[in-house]
Amino acid sequence: MQAWADAQRQENVRKYIDHNVACFQSGVPRHLYAGVYEIRQTSAYIIILSEEAHAYRIVTMDGRPHIGKDILLFQGDSRGRWEGNTLVVDTTSQNAKVFLDQRGRFFTEAARVVERLTMIEGDTIHYEATIEDPLVYTRPFTIAFPLRRDTQEGFEIWEDSCHEGEQDVNILRRLGYKIYPGISAKEARERAR
Numbered sequence: 001m002q003a004w005a006d007a008q009r010q011e012n013v014r015k016y017i018d019h020n021v022a023c024f025q026s027g028v029p030r031h032l033y034a035g036v037y038e039i040r041q042t043s044a045y046i047i048i049l050s051e052e053a054h055a056y057r058i059v060t061m062d063g064r065p066h067i068g069k070d071i072l073l074f075q076g077d078s079r080g081r082w083e084g085n086t087l088v089v090d091t092t093s094q095n096a097k098v099f100l101d102q103r104g105r106f107f108t109e110a111a112r113v114v115e116r117l118t119m120i121e122g123d124t125i126h127y128e129a130t131i132e133d134p135l136v137y138t139r140p141f142t143i144a145f146p147l148r149r150d151t152q153e154g155f156e157i158w159e160d161s162c163h164e165g166e167q168d169v170n171i172l173r174r175l176g177y178k179i180y181p182g183i184s185a186k187e188a189r190e191r192a193r
């Protein structure tokens with residue numbers, strides 16, 4: 001992280017409520033860090049459903065360009081393609097109101113995340129994500145971990161009853177914590193000076 005960004009990360013932990021506690025979407029790549037998922041595929045889309053906070057992602061596979069930079073979403077705009085047996089997903093246009101982890105690491109709306117999902121055996125996908133945001137980080141970095149299939153007979157995703165206004169958030173607000181507002185690309189440029 002750039003020096004100003006690491007100072008901001010430390011402040012994030014002290015001042016802000018993790019967006020997952022507030023029942024907001026996780027953003028990319030945190031959407032796949034933990035939990036239960038179901039991946040479905042059609043000819044034009046890959047849909048990733050999750051138990052967490054009614055989260056879902058739609059990866060467009062038909063070659064269309066990304067949406068405009070003025071449209072910012074919690075889960076961003078994901079475009080996918082196949083490279084052999086690896087699904088490559090390029091995500092832009094995130095609203096940057098999320099943390100990458102529980103330690104307050106963050107990115108701006110200028111971030112680009114490229115994920116690679118490769119089936120390495122019948123029940124395991126190798127997942128990796130490269131995060132690039134030169135406004136916050138000194139260089140791109142990659143995280144990786146396995147996603148394992150639940151082979152339990154009759155398994156199904158259950159709905160997480162998390163909702164905005166969840167009472168744990170009110171407790172944290174009374175303690176002085178706030179909802180993380182995000183750091184814009186413009187703010188990042190100013191702080192880096």
